[in-house]
Amino acid sequence: QPVLTQSSSASASLGSSVKLTCTLSSGHSSYVIAWHQQQPAKAPRFLMEVEGSGSYNKGSGVPDRFSGSRSGADRYLTISNLQFEDEADYYCETWDSNTRVFGEGTKLTVL
């Protein structure tokens, strides 16, 4: 069963860029992951999948400011031109034999 590790918090200034990291546990570095955004008091929203190759596939309506990438076991979510509405919790998800695993989430603050 894979384990996903995320930093608990991140912050960046309005209009700048931020890169969030989700790290796959040993032996699972090729896994595909997904990023979900959860704004305060709302349900999560699917943002994108990031494949082991580093390519990413975004959900419908996700702004171009959001992109994905990878390096080894790390999967990244980059948000450019940060807006106040990007202040949210960001969770990564992966799956194995139909079971699902989530990271603990990164709380992003826009300064």
Place this chain on the structure above:
Amino acid sequence: QVQLVQSGGEVKRPGASVKVSCKASGYTFTSNYLHWVRQAPGQGPEWMAIINPTTGNTKYAQKFQGRVTMTRDTSTSTVYMELSSLRSEDTAVYYCAISGDTSIAYWGQGTLLTVSS
């Protein structure tokens, strides 16, 4: 567009059971898996269960084995999650969600379950 509409909030006593529903629309009900995921206050999401709506086959997280039952009604495109022997630690928002063979793609609005004596 895809919609997952869940039943309203519940308040239950410890030891009781709860059944939460999720009605799907905007897509072919049998073409995607459905999941239940819960989120305790201040915590990340925790996956509980999955159902294949075509066959009715289910798989449950080991933590919830014996306490959770997921079912579906194809005539109404609705899935249900029943959780028994409730305790205070089950207080959480419960979400239904759909996926294909990969990631969760859509989430319901959530149902708050409060377990309190």
